[in-house]
Amino acid sequence: MDELYDIMRRRRTTRKYRETPVDQELIQRVIQAGIYAPSGSNKSPYLVAVVQNPDLKQRIREEAERVERRFYQEKRRAKESEFLKWVETKDIRVTKSFLTDAPVLLAVFENSEWEDRHSIESTWLTIAYMILAAENEGLSTVTYTPEPKDFLNEILDIPSIYRPQVILPLGYALEKRNKEGRRPEIEERVRYYR
Amino acid sequence: MDELYDIMRRRRTTRKYRETPVDQELIQRVIQAGIYAPSGSNKSPYLVAVVQNPDLKQRIREEAERVERRFYQEKRRAKESEFLKWVETKDIRVTKSFLTDAPVLLAVFENSEWEDRHSIESTWLTIAYMILAAENEGLSTVTYTPEPKDFLNEILDIPSIYRPQVILPLGYALEKRNKEGRRPEIEERVRYYR
Numbered sequence: 001m002d003e004l005y006d007i008m009r010r011r012r013t014t015r016k017y018r019e020t021p022v023d024q025e026l027i028q029r030v031i032q033a034g035i036y037a038p039s040g041s042n043k044s045p046y047l048v049a050v051v052q053n054p055d056l057k058q059r060i061r062e063e064a065e066r067v068e069r070r071f072y073q074e075k076r077r078a079k080e081s082e083f084l085k086w087v088e089t090k091d092i093r094v095t096k097s098f099l100t101d102a103p104v105l106l107a108v109f110e111n112s113e114w115e116d117r118h119s120i121e122s123t124w125l126t127i128a129y130m131i132l133a134a135e136n137e138g139l140s141t142v143t144y145t146p147e148p149k150d151f152l153n154e155i156l157d158i159p160s161i162y163r164p165q166v167i168l169p170l171g172y173a174l175e176k177r178n179k180e181g182r183r184p185e186i187e188e189r190v191r192y193y194r
Numbered sequence: 195m196d197e198l199y200d201i202m203r204r205r206r207t208t209r210k211y212r213e214t215p216v217d218q219e220l221i222q223r224v225i226q227a228g229i230y231a232p233s234g235s236n237k238s239p240y241l242v243a244v245v246q247n248p249d250l251k252q253r254i255r256e257e258a259e260r261v262e263r264r265f266y267q268e269k270r271r272a273k274e275s276e277f278l279k280w281v282e283t284k285d286i287r288v289t290k291s292f293l294t295d296a297p298v299l300l301a302v303f304e305n306s307e308w309e310d311r312h313s314i315e316s317t318w319l320t321i322a323y324m325i326l327a328a329e330n331e332g333l334s335t336v337t338y339t340p341e342p343k344d345f346l347n348e349i350l351d352i353p354s355i356y357r358p359q360v361i362l363p364l365g366y367a368l369e370k371r372n373k374e375g376r377r378p379e380i381e382e383r384v385r386y387y388r
Contacts, residue, residue, distance in 0.1 A: 001330065003197045003198070004197070004198060004201055004227070004326060004327065004330045005223075005226075005227060005230070005327075005330075007198055008227055008230035008231070008323060009230055011230075011232070013232055028380065029199075031380055031383070031384055032199075032380055033198070033199060033202055035377050035378065035380060035383060036199070036202035036203055036205075036377070037202070037322065038207055038325070038337055038375070040337075041277070041280055042375055042376050042377075044377060044378050046383060047383055047384075047385065048383055048384050048385075049384075049385050049387060050384060050385070050386050050387065051387045052386075052387065052388050053387045053388055056387050083235070083311075086235055118339055120314070120315075120318075121314075121318050121321075121339070121359070121360075124314075124315050124318035124319060124322070125318060125321065125322040125325070125337075127315075127319065127322075128231065128318070128319040128321075128322030128323060129202060129322060129326075131319070132198060132323075132326070133198065133199070136198045136199075143232055143234075143319075145234070145312055145315070156385070156387065158385070165315070166315075181232070181236055182236050183229050183230070183236075183238060184229065184238050186222065186225055186226055186229060189225070189229060189238060189240060189241055189242055190225055190241075190242050190243075190244060191241065191242075191243050191244070191350070191352070192244050192246075193243060193244065193245045193246065193247045193250050193350065194246050194247055
């Protein structure tokens, strides 16, 4: 009964991966879990690209690093010092080695054909299910959202009606942080109407 | 190890609830689970309104039914017959009795102050965590998304920087459907790049 909460609590955002390959069966289970998620009008309005090809991972990394560099340049120009400070404390770098280190990348696209049935929201429910399934299989991931993301359509030859939402690397964490991520107290996020 | 997948698979979208009250402790556990979800820059960019007051539930129901009626009128005007047929097969009605029958409504808002840190996406990860936690606690829910939703700000006196995303009723299902919701085969939603 508490297993679900244990999975939720022990998950850690992971940016460093071992080379150890991931069994195809585990990848399938993670995606199958995503398909269990509810969706608007039951459309399951998403597409998952499973990228294991090293050349494609390399190209994705190069493009991601290019948009990241531009993103931080804009943040600096806009003097968003609070954001830049946060980035520093988290040791987040423009270099996205996890995109080539992780043996698998799941690039998750929303099918915008069903936009009026909440396709983005539904896709993020599916992403949450996959994040939890990865943890359940002993794998780690990071919810990586470069801006913009449309280079993924080009590299993976996926029509633009599918809009990229996230890259979830899948692999075994090089080391697991003990410390939980900062979370608010429940009372900071709740209002009661009794 | 398969418990997570069992929770995911046995969940059913539920529109009919018993009057049986829900323990405050269970509500807290569901929300706490939502707070475990990862979020962009760790902002936890959401607010959960826990509505148990019968008058407020009644007002929410009335406003929801009003926007629903308008929504379907527009669909009919636009001759969206495929959508209207789907609605019929699911026995979805403009009458939203679950908004007053369920003992608790969780109205979940996104904090748009953090929009550039993916506050909508993060909030939907939190919603997925809460949906799974509800099932884990023996409760049922439905991912209810009236359009527009801003009547919730007014009724609950919540500033407009918080944008409503969903109403999750919480309660005990009157009956649990055996049949699983329609889902695609995994191969219909996956592309491999080896």
